[in-house]
Amino acid sequence: MVIKVFLASSSGSTAIKKKQQDVLGFLEALKVDYAPLDIACNEDNRMWMRENVPVEKKPTNGIPLPPQIFNEESYCGDYETFFDAKEDNAVYAFLGLPPPPGSKKREVPMEECNGDEHTEEVEAEVGGETGEEAAEEKVAEEKEAVEDTEESLEDTAPVKEEEAQEEVEDEEAKGEDDQPVSEEEEELRQLEEEEEEEVTEEAEEEEDE
Structure with missing residues (x-):
């Protein structure tokens, strides 16, 4: 070549x-x-x-x-x-x-050339057991992050429901204040005002006498 x-x-x-x-x-x-x-x-x-x-x-x-x-x-x-x-x-x-031969390749010492032991070490180096452990750790971390997110959402949900309930009650109260006054209530209010005026006039006449 x-x-x-x-x-x-x-x-x-x-x-x-x-x-x-x-x-x-x-x-x-x-x-x-x-x-x-x-x-x-x-x-x-x-x-x-x-x-x-x-x-x-x-x-x-x-x-x-x-x-x-x-x-x-x-x-x-x-x-x-x-x-x-x-x-x-x-x-x-x-x-x-x-x-x-001998060109910048990792030479394995004789004491490491023990069949299965060396194979396990090599597999760990190239991502054997170590790669699987890393993958499991990553999955666990992702799962934990999802659980934390769900807990956070659950904690904030009751607060939002309470706020929404308070807003509904405020709207209802406001609606009651804004409702038009009925004719009967208006007549009662006028009668009360007339009575107050009569009382005031009588008091003034007594003072003049």
Whole structure:
């Protein structure tokens, strides 16, 4: 398997030149076999690169810029995805190559190689029992939050009912005050006023005498 790196040897862009040098330098440091393919001097290389970069990986203008990296016919990615893989120590996976022996892989000490014990530890690390426990804790937390919300609603419900009852009573009382006075009540009120006037007149006459 040969890694193909499509480059533009005569690119006037400083950024593109720097990216190309970064990719080639890193591949050389890893001692990965690669073939630099110039798209500036070779029209076939340029057309092949453009046709084989997946549509979803192309920029909005549809023209992918170098460097573009392939493993034989399989597309690996551009500089940005290469850089992310480098940061994550996953360049071999990015290139589709098997990692060399002893390359930044977690070595398991001999005392841990005890069959079931080590398997359980690995499962816990990748989300086995630990993942299940975390899921159960999350469900419990959500359930508790729902219960708290329901209790809060139940506590506020009686208060709202009391307030509504008070408002109804106030409206009824107000309605009674606003009701029109009947004819009988009006006559009684007038009689009372006339009696009061007569009493007042008699009192004034007595004072005059």
